[in-house]
Amino acid sequence: MSRSRVVVVGAGFAGYQTARTLARRAPRHVEVVLLNPTDYFLYLPLLPQVAAGILEPRRVTVSLTRSLPGVRLVLGEASGVDLDTRHVHYVDAEGRKGELRYDRLVLSVGSVNRLLPIPGVTQHAKGFRGLPEALYLRDHMIRQLELAAETEDPDERAARATFVVVGAGYTGTEVAAHGQLLTRSMARHNPVLRSAPPPRWLLLDIAPRVMPEMDERLSRTAERVLRGRGVDIRTGTSVKEATQDGVLLDDGEFVASRSLIWCVGVRPDPLVEEVGLPTEKGRLVVDEYLNVPGHPEVFACGDAAAVPDRTRPGQYTPMTAQHAWRQGKAAGRNIIASYGRGERAPYEHHDKGFAVDLGGIKAAANPWHVPLSGPVAGAVTRGYHLLAMPGNRVRVAADWFLDAVLPRQAVQLGMVRSWSVPLDTASPELARVPYE
Amino acid sequence: MSRSRVVVVGAGFAGYQTARTLARRAPRHVEVVLLNPTDYFLYLPLLPQVAAGILEPRRVTVSLTRSLPGVRLVLGEASGVDLDTRHVHYVDAEGRKGELRYDRLVLSVGSVNRLLPIPGVTQHAKGFRGLPEALYLRDHMIRQLELAAETEDPDERAARATFVVVGAGYTGTEVAAHGQLLTRSMARHNPVLRSAPPPRWLLLDIAPRVMPEMDERLSRTAERVLRGRGVDIRTGTSVKEATQDGVLLDDGEFVASRSLIWCVGVRPDPLVEEVGLPTEKGRLVVDEYLNVPGHPEVFACGDAAAVPDRTRPGQYTPMTAQHAWRQGKAAGRNIIASYGRGERAPYEHHDKGFAVDLGGIKAAANPWHVPLSGPVAGAVTRGYHLLAMPGNRVRVAADWFLDAVLPRQAVQLGMVRSWSVPLDTASPELARVPYE
Numbered sequence: 001m002s003r004s005r006v007v008v009v010g011a012g013f014a015g016y017q018t019a020r021t022l023a024r025r026a027p028r029h030v031e032v033v034l035l036n037p038t039d040y041f042l043y044l045p046l047l048p049q050v051a052a053g054i055l056e057p058r059r060v061t062v063s064l065t066r067s068l069p070g071v072r073l074v075l076g077e078a079s080g081v082d083l084d085t086r087h088v089h090y091v092d093a094e095g096r097k098g099e100l101r102y103d104r105l106v107l108s109v110g111s112v113n114r115l116l117p118i119p120g121v122t123q124h125a126k127g128f129r130g131l132p133e134a135l136y137l138r139d140h141m142i143r144q145l146e147l148a149a150e151t152e153d154p155d156e157r158a159a160r161a162t163f164v165v166v167g168a169g170y171t172g173t174e175v176a177a178h179g180q181l182l183t184r185s186m187a188r189h190n191p192v193l194r195s196a197p198p199p200r201w202l203l204l205d206i207a208p209r210v211m212p213e214m215d216e217r218l219s220r221t222a223e224r225v226l227r228g229r230g231v232d233i234r235t236g237t238s239v240k241e242a243t244q245d246g247v248l249l250d251d252g253e254f255v256a257s258r259s260l261i262w263c264v265g266v267r268p269d270p271l272v273e274e275v276g277l278p279t280e281k282g283r284l285v286v287d288e289y290l291n292v293p294g295h296p297e298v299f300a301c302g303d304a305a306a307v308p309d310r311t312r313p314g315q316y317t318p319m320t321a322q323h324a325w326r327q328g329k330a331a332g333r334n335i336i337a338s339y340g341r342g343e344r345a346p347y348e349h350h351d352k353g354f355a356v357d358l359g360g361i362k363a364a365a366n367p368w369h370v371p372l373s374g375p376v377a378g379a380v381t382r383g384y385h386l387l388a389m390p391g392n393r394v395r396v397a398a399d400w401f402l403d404a405v406l407p408r409q410a411v412q413l414g415m416v417r418s419w420s421v422p423l424d425t426a427s428p429e430l431a432r433v434p435y436e
Numbered sequence: 437m438s439r440s441r442v443v444v445v446g447a448g449f450a451g452y453q454t455a456r457t458l459a460r461r462a463p464r465h466v467e468v469v470l471l472n473p474t475d476y477f478l479y480l481p482l483l484p485q486v487a488a489g490i491l492e493p494r495r496v497t498v499s500l501t502r503s504l505p506g507v508r509l510v511l512g513e514a515s516g517v518d519l520d521t522r523h524v525h526y527v528d529a530e531g532r533k534g535e536l537r538y539d540r541l542v543l544s545v546g547s548v549n550r551l552l553p554i555p556g557v558t559q560h561a562k563g564f565r566g567l568p569e570a571l572y573l574r575d576h577m578i579r580q581l582e583l584a585a586e587t588e589d590p591d592e593r594a595a596r597a598t599f600v601v602v603g604a605g606y607t608g609t610e611v612a613a614h615g616q617l618l619t620r621s622m623a624r625h626n627p628v629l630r631s632a633p634p635p636r637w638l639l640l641d642i643a644p645r646v647m648p649e650m651d652e653r654l655s656r657t658a659e660r661v662l663r664g665r666g667v668d669i670r671t672g673t674s675v676k677e678a679t680q681d682g683v684l685l686d687d688g689e690f691v692a693s694r695s696l697i698w699c700v701g702v703r704p705d706p707l708v709e710e711v712g713l714p715t716e717k718g719r720l721v722v723d724e725y726l727n728v729p730g731h732p733e734v735f736a737c738g739d740a741a742a743v744p745d746r747t748r749p750g751q752y753t754p755m756t757a758q759h760a761w762r763q764g765k766a767a768g769r770n771i772i773a774s775y776g777r778g779e780r781a782p783y784e785h786h787d788k789g790f791a792v793d794l795g796g797i798k799a800a801a802n803p804w805h806v807p808l809s810g811p812v813a814g815a816v817t818r819g820y821h822l823l824a825m826p827g828n829r830v831r832v833a834a835d836w837f838l839d840a841v842l843p844r845q846a847v848q849l850g851m852v853r854s855w856s857v858p859l860d861t862a863s864p865e866l867a868r869v870p871y872e
Contacts, residue, residue: 039582040847056492061847065582066625075582093579131849143529146475146501146511189502392845398838402831409828411476411497413567415851417869433853434870 003031006335007088007102009078010269011036011064013044013324014302014331015108016390021332023070027339032070033100035090037077038429039064042131043389045321046396048171051134051141052178052359053410054403055396061131062391074100077427078109081275083295104297104335107275107284108328111266111303111319112428120242122424125262128171129428136421137175137261139412141183144258145199146412149192159256161187161199164247165263166239168205169213170356172263173222176203177358179261180231186410201231202255206238213318214354221364221373222356262423266319268304270426280306280316288346290331299335301327310348322351325388355381439467442771443524443538445514446705447472447500449480449760450738450767451544452826457768459506463775468506469536471526473513474865475500478567479825481757482832484607487570487577488614488795489846490839491832497567498827510536513863514545517711519731540733540771543711543720544764547702547739547755548864556678558860561698564607565864572857573611573697575848577619580694581635582848585628595692597623597635600683601699602675604641605649606792608699609658612639613794615697616667622846637667638691642674649754650790657800657809658792698859702755704740706862716742716752724782726767735771737763746784758787761824791817 006026008019011034022032040061049055064073076090076098088100113127126140127133141163148160163183165176183199193199203210203226209219210226210233227233234249239260241248246256268282277292278285283306284292290307292298301307302324309317317323330347337344355365355377363377365384372380382400386393420431442462444455447470458468476497485491500509512526512534524536549563562576563569577599584596599619601612619635629635639646639662645655646662646669663669670685675696677684682692704718713728714721719742720728726743728734737743738760745753753759766783773780791801791813799813801820808816818836822829856867 038847038850039578053494056494057849058489058492058845058847061845061849063845063847065585066843066846069627073582074586075579093583132851135851142475143511146509147529149501150510191505394842395838395845398834402834406830407502409494409497409499409831410502411474411494411499413493413497414474415568415571415867417867419870431851431853434855 003029004103004339005031005033005101006104006106007033007035007100008106008108009035009088010107010109010304011038011041012108012110012302013321014110014328015106016041017325017328018106018108018301018332019068019071020390021329022335023068025332025341026336027341030339031072033072033074034064034068035074035076035078035088035100036064037075037427039073039075041067041390042429043385046385047128047131047134048174048178049357050131051128051137051175052182053138053408054178055399057131057135059392059396059399062389067391074098078271080271081105081107083276083298086297102297104338105299106331106335107272107298107300107304108302108331109269109271109304111268112270112426113262113423114265114267115424116264118239118241121239121260121262124242124244125166125260125423126421127262127423127428128175129266131429132416132431133421133428136416136418137179139414139416140259141179142186142410142412145183145186145190145193149190155256157196159246160258161193161196162202162255162257163199163259163261164202164204164255164257165261166204167263167265168203168207168210168233168235169263169265170211170354172203172205172261173210173226174357175261175263176201176231177226180229181359182408182410185408189407198230202234203231204234204237204239204249206236208235210235211356215366215369215371217371218354218356218364218366221371222358225358225362225364266303272304283316289334289344290327290347291334296338299331301331307347310346311350317349323349355384357381439465440539440775441467441469441537442540442542443469443471443536444542444544445471445524446543446545446740447474447477448544448546448738449757450546450764451542452477453761453764454542454544454737454768455504455507456826457765458771459504461768461777462772463777466775467508469508469510470500470504471510471512471514471524471536472500473511473863475509475511477503477826478865479821482821483564483567483570484610484614485793486567487564487573487611488618489574489844490614491835493567493571495828495832495835498825503827510534514707516707517541517543519712519734522733538733540774541735542767542771543708543734543736543740544738545705545707545740547704548706548862549698549859550701550703551860552700554675554677557675557696557698560678560680561602561696561859562857563698563859563864564611565702567865568852568867569857569864572852572854573615575850575852576695577615578622578846578848581619581622581626581629585626591692593632595682596694597629597632598638598691598693599635599695599697600638600640600691600693601697602640603699603701604639604643604646604669604671605699605701606647606790608639608641608697609646609662610793611697611699612637612667613662616665617795618844618846621844625843634666638670639667640670640673640675640685642672644671646671647792651802651805651807653807654790654792654800654802657807658794661794661798661800702739708740719752725770725780726763726783727770732774735767737767743783746782747786753785756787759785791820793817
């Protein structure tokens, strides 16, 4: 029997899980090819801890070749899909063009930083969607405090020690929580900054509360913890303009700062719109089997797909890792069913609660909707991440242990600079390269 | 009493130790300023283990502000010295010009990659002198093997799995030893490469034996271990030309490879020649007190200084970390003596032996000239490094432990690309930045 090829595009939560399910259960004559710009799966929820210097960057990566034996990895970035001839076009790791023929296609290309038409934001803000941005932010925070300590000008010192996070969702809240702890600890150990006002963190959101998409109790816990540490939370507030010297808020206040961190959310990868199939807010429309109507050979899942939410009729599933992970598994199974093995099944998932790590031993979690806070939530959150990661658990746990017993390291390696991490990019997983 | 300022330029082994000695013992009215492009001291001897993925890059860095309380750190790169007005000029972390007045000056700017006038080398070879190059090499080795697994062309596959190290000194020998183990382990875990010939490593040197500058027994041990693992050692051999496709050796053989690693040694930082004082092979001439003749306020030590070797009359001390470390201490003490505290003393040091880590549990060492090999040497070598590092010991030991019990991680983060690490650079400690 000639081989049939499934091409999975993108190895985020959805694509990784699709490939894993296929590798384990697909019939022998099915070849599984995974096209991804990096050779690793990134465990995104721990990215704020990379930025804060708690976890080394490799800790939150899981090698695709090692953890997915039997899957052929092609390093490259998809540039287009030809539905008629059934080919995916891509650009490989050395800039050369390539193409892959497919019999089944899974589009799991994920999402990128969401932009808003606010003057100056694209130039002066940095996103938080991949490892390059997390490492940039780590270096940037440390460098700003070092320069704050060097200068004799009190205004410059205050501006360099002020950090503005826009968007108080899950990511923005964690970035502010961990970032504030890092900068506070650095300032306390610095002979100059010790006697200056402590670093200032602002967390803005247009919504009336932090983490508006989550349970209200989670929200209240997070707000209480952050306010208690001195984070200046401004709900119902947005940015009017960003400049090199700071941020103008919509209430007229100007905040002098060199650090604008953009966590207003994500939008589907722009590749989705280019495929030429019906979309819904940039997401590829699929049925409850994660199948594109009229194209039995094309599947989509995760942030890039508009999946009907059977628990909330008329709506689509939210863009969360929890859904992407489970949709990947469902897509894998339904593809296997399309080869005559097993029955296809509609996707349905009731959310299992959330966990927000607030740094130190604080967290807010509601596993199976039981509200938790404080050290218990902290332990539950870290335990949850260890179980959820598809690899590298011992190394992550080791870093947590070292961070608990040793002072946090505060050095900047300077490998990722501003130019390499533009906010407006279709590939936040890669640092932009000047010229090879 | 008005304050007197000592400016130490460069925080390598020599400068770090000078600053530390001054911070601990200098009179109160002496201000110690350390000018350095990075905020950390780099423990260079463990760099090959960073390239091999054993140690995370931050492990081999020690924060200057944390470990040198009382020293004022200025982040910047020295661009010139004005001996008449006693000023050091520099470019700061954000590209702005600055200057520092000094009463005493210590030039400890270290060394950079040595170049040889061989066609193609500057374009196609990479050095091994700082963290950016080590991270580049780590990614590069992994990427080459991944691309070797992807291609269908057996010639391309062989070329991508061939690595050429030029220069079999301490650094080149360790890079080849650790690199070969990393690539061998990766290939064994890869379904495609497992059945191909194993990755090929060549270690070239013009000298008749590896590590020609060291004891012959060390040399023999290293050669035996590496040959036993299949490393192709070519002594008495040099490179005639480097191209994009490989390396032409002086015996006429062409080795197809995408990886030319340049470890032929170092030359003093080019800043030294620009100061306008007498030099010897690019090193600043100093007396046995590490003082520049005719300039009682200027000191130099480490690789950048030509220090008379009292144990070998008529010669200068070799450019090793061991000498730099001790010269830094001596320079610090002699500067303190110049303020009337204690007596100045001439620099004299008998070398204490060397230790070469060959990866796995193998090493070659001769502490106090007792020749050791095998696991005993391995333990002695690692113990020596832990004692010698001025900080971060627990984290280094933790990484060694994790590497002993877990499979090596083989993912490439792609933060440092070829363009950012040119061989011909005066600042190998920094990744080149496209535009800020």
